[in-house]
Amino acid sequence: MSGLRERKKQQTADDLHRIAMVLFFERGFEGVTAEEIAERAEVSPRTFYRYYPVKAAVVFPRHAARLEAFADALAKAPGETPFRRVRDALLSVATDYQSRAEIEWRTWDLVQASDTLTAYELRQDREWIGVLQRALSEPVGSQPGLRAFEARVMAHALIGAVRATLGEWFEGKGEEDLQRMGEASFALLEQGVTSEERDR
Amino acid sequence: MSGLRERKKQQTADDLHRIAMVLFFERGFEGVTAEEIAERAEVSPRTFYRYYPVKAAVVFPRHAARLEAFADALAKAPGETPFRRVRDALLSVATDYQSRAEIEWRTWDLVQASDTLTAYELRQDREWIGVLQRALSEPVGSQPGLRAFEARVMAHALIGAVRATLGEWFEGKGEEDLQRMGEASFALLEQGVTSEERDR
DNA sequence: CGCCAATTGACAGTGACTGTCAAAATCGGA
DNA sequence: TCCGATTTTGACAGTCACTGTCAATTGGCG
Numbered sequence: 001m002s003g004l005r006e007r008k009k010q011q012t013a014d015d016l017h018r019i020a021m022v023l024f025f026e027r028g029f030e031g032v033t034a035e036e037i038a039e040r041a042e043v044s045p046r047t048f049y050r051y052y053p054v055k056a057a058v059v060f061p062r063h064a065a066r067l068e069a070f071a072d073a074l075a076k077a078p079g080e081t082p083f084r085r086v087r088d089a090l091l092s093v094a095t096d097y098q099s100r101a102e103i104e105w106r107t108w109d110l111v112q113a114s115d116t117l118t119a120y121e122l123r124q125d126r127e128w129i130g131v132l133q134r135a136l137s138e139p140v141g142s143q144p145g146l147r148a149f150e151a152r153v154m155a156h157a158l159i160g161a162v163r164a165t166l167g168e169w170f171e172g173k174g175e176e177d178l179q180r181m182g183e184a185s186f187a188l189l190e191q192g193v194t195s196e197e198r199d200r
Numbered sequence: 201m202s203g204l205r206e207r208k209k210q211q212t213a214d215d216l217h218r219i220a221m222v223l224f225f226e227r228g229f230e231g232v233t234a235e236e237i238a239e240r241a242e243v244s245p246r247t248f249y250r251y252y253p254v255k256a257a258v259v260f261p262r263h264a265a266r267l268e269a270f271a272d273a274l275a276k277a278p279g280e281t282p283f284r285r286v287r288d289a290l291l292s293v294a295t296d297y298q299s300r301a302e303i304e305w306r307t308w309d310l311v312q313a314s315d316t317l318t319a320y321e322l323r324q325d326r327e328w329i330g331v332l333q334r335a336l337s338e339p340v341g342s343q344p345g346l347r348a349f350e351a352r353v354m355a356h357a358l359i360g361a362v363r364a365t366l367g368e369w370f371e372g373k374g375e376e377d378l379q380r381m382g383e384a385s386f387a388l389l390e391q392g393v394t395s396e397e398r399d400r
Numbered sequence: 401c402g403c404c405a406a407t408t409g410a411c412a413g414t415g416a417c418t419g420t421c422a423a424a425a426t427c428g429g430a
Numbered sequence: 431t432c433c434g435a436t437t438t439t440g441a442c443a444g445t446c447a448c449t450g451t452c453a454a455t456t457g458g459c460g
Contacts, residue, residue: 005406005457033446044409049448083393118326119319126318146393149368153385154393156364160356168349185353192392193283193346193354205426205437233415244440249417 013051013061015041020058025106029059029114056120059107062096063124067131069093074135081143083154086135087186090162094178097166101174108170125163129155154189161185213251213261215241220258225306229259229314256320259307262296263324267331269293274335281343283354286335287386290362294378297366301374308370325363329355354389361385 019040023032034055038048052058073092079085097104111117133155137145146154165185169178219240223232234255238248252258273292279285297304311317333355337345346354365385369378 003458008457009407034448035446045447046410046449047408050408053448055447081393115323119323122322122325123315123319125322149364149381149384150388150393152368153361153364153388156360157357157389158360160358160360161353164349164353164356168352181349184349188350188353188392189357189389190392190394192390192395193281193350194390195392203427208426209438230415234417235415245416246418246441247439250439253417255416 012041012043012047016043016048016051017058017061021103021107024059024110029056029110029117054120056117059110059117060121060124063127066093066096067127069096070128070131079140082136082138082140082145083190085140086132086158087190089135090158090186091179091182094182097169098174098178105170105174108166125159128162129159132158157189158186161189212241212243212247216243216248216251217258217261221303221307224259224310229256229310229317254320256317259310259317260321260324263327266293266296267327269296270328270331279340282336282338282340282345283390285340286332286358287390289335290358290386291379291382294382297369298374298378305370305374308366325359328362329359332358357389358386361389 016037020032020037023037023040026032034048035045037058038045041048048058070089070093073089074085077085077088077092079088111121133151136151136154137148139145145151162182162185165178165181169176169181216237220232220237223237223240226232234248235245237258238245241248248258270289270293273289274285277285277288277292279288311321333351336351336354337348339345345351362382362385365378365381369376369381
């Protein structure tokens with residue numbers, strides 16, 4: 001299972017990521033070539049691309065793991081309704097961000113400064129949307145799942161809310177409580193702006 | 201104002217777009233080089249990039265105009281609340297899609313098939329989000345604007361809803377009524393999933 | 401040890417995009 | 431209508447992301 005080969009691969013992947021981030025933080029994403037990262041990690045440029053199919057991918061090594069963490073949380077969440085189940089699973093992923101606040105925040109800045117990274121991150125969100133959409137469609141206990149179209153709209157809206165929340169959190173340098181902010185934005189989707197606009 | 205120079209420029213921009221789309225529909229976005237588009241339009245490759253800073257931009261020449269159309273519609277919309285004002289302005293932009301259903305639908309397929317185009321389109325959405333966020337923050341009549349954070353979340357959610365709606369519409373080959381679909385998804389955001397989940 | 405399969409490096413190539421500068425076209429006034 | 435100023439274009443060279451290919455290397459395993 002975890003022979004030398006596996007460990008070496010993991011090591012190389014980590015090295016590339018770590019080295020790349022150091023350089024990116026110094027000189028920005030476009031200021032560093034894939035070739036230089038490879039060189040510092042002592043692998044050939046070709047190998048860099050074997051580990052990360054595109055240069056941008058080296059910035060987001062946790063993407064897949066987070067999707068899995070979400071799926072796990074989803075399985076555990078009791079949930080009174082499909083929406084709440086998804087909401088709670090999303091909030092549990094938020095702890096991963098909070099525990100790594102500083103690097104996440106620096107990465108955010110990096111991403112904001114690069115069109116390529118922004119585009120890549122947005123594309124990753126589409127995978128989230130797919131996962132959320134499926135989760136929202138599933139019935140929970142006696143509660144039926146959302147209809148296909150509603151699930152689709154909600155999945156998109158939820159990811160939007162997540163992005164908005166993270167953005168707000170990062171701009172406040174991670175000082176506020178991410179959990180609480182997340183709850184606030186999800187509440188907006190659960191209850192609608194109507195309640196919001198009345199309630200002032 | 202509209203001397204020969206202006207007209208020629210417009211003509212070249214149109215030519216490049218039209219020719220590019222024909223080729224893209226034939227062979228996909230990555231199957232056509234910028235060089236070939238330039239060649240067929242009888243300009244140098246360098247000139248292509250002067251008109252469209254990146255290859256993907258040649259696919260979306262209406263982007264800026266639509267943002268303006270939205271701003272105009274916003275100014276005209278009476279609106280009972282900030283949300284409704286924005287909603288109505290968005291719905292009015294939908295007519296532009298409906299009047300060009302076929303080409304929009306073919307373009308959708310083109311975009312779905314290309315990572316580059318998908319990423320580029322998503323990046324364009326960020327401009328929409330900015331515009332929506334500002335609009336939602338403004339008071340309307342006696343109704344106050346949304347608070348900054350809520351406006352941000354709602355702006356993201358609205359664009360999500362728009363994307364979901366367009367996706368659904370395109371996948372149904374534009375047979376359904378886009379307006380009606382848009383109203384349905386915006387209603388979900390206005391009233392929240394709560395009402396939706398109860399109401400079955 | 402020695403064979404098999406996975407991993408890597410070297411090399412060559414394509415295509416998106418950019419800087420630069422001189423040639424050509426348009427504009428605007430005399 | 432001609433001329434100088436300004437804008438737009440073409441040609442050329444260069445960088446960098448990314449890919450296909452194939453031979454060399456390396457770890458896994460009997």
